[in-house]
Amino acid sequence: MDTAVFLYCNAKGIVKHYHIADISQDEEYIQGICLDSGDLKTFRQDRVISHHSSPEEAEQAMNAMLESGELVPYVPKPRPWETFDVCFTGYTKAEKEELSIKAEAAGLTVRKDVTVHLNLLCCGKRAGPSKIKKSREKGILILSTSQFLEFIETGEIPVDDNAVND
Structure with a gap:
């Protein structure tokens, strides 16, 4: 099964790690089934902080970033669409x-x-x-x-x- 594990900063500046499967993606978005909740989730590619090989590794990386003070949430302004x-x-x-x-x-x-x-x-x-x-x-x-x-x-x-x- 094709899966992805990553740290992600949402629009509110909250950083979490996600483990998703059944992935579809393009240059702007990645979408898949969250293996924790079973829900379909959509993520902006430019908000992915880092990719990891396992949820445990992602959580360790997030904790290390928080402890060191390195983690500064990236919250870009919304992009207007031309045609949608x-x-x-x-x-x-x-x-x-x-x-x-x-x-x-x-x-x-x-x-x-x-x-x-x-x-x-x-x-x-x-x-x-x-x-x-x-x-x-x-x-x-x-x-x-x-x-x-x-x-x-x-x-x-x-x-x-x-x-x-x-």
Whole structure:
């Protein structure tokens, strides 16, 4: 199984180590199943502090950095997007319409299906597995409703929201 272990600094400056599997990634993001929680998580590549061979090694490195005072959290400002396509799945018609209005107000383009140009799939409580699987295969980011709302508000993809379908 292809896995990754790394130290990561989230948007709030909190540093934690993560162990993920079933990885998909591009130049900006890495996404995978967290082996501790079983949840799908998304991470910004530029926030990864260091890679390690095991969770124990990552924890030791983090503790050593904290003890020595070397660890200074890196929290870059959110990056604005030029074009960004989003698809909503698993929502009622009214919920999808409300989310679409918010997405368009934030400058995003709303799509009806998973395409090669799609950047983000936002999943509601009734999201089916086919769009999620298709998105994972294409390396498309998958977010819950609360993650999406935080994303359009801050420009950051929140990592610590455990629910994929909230």
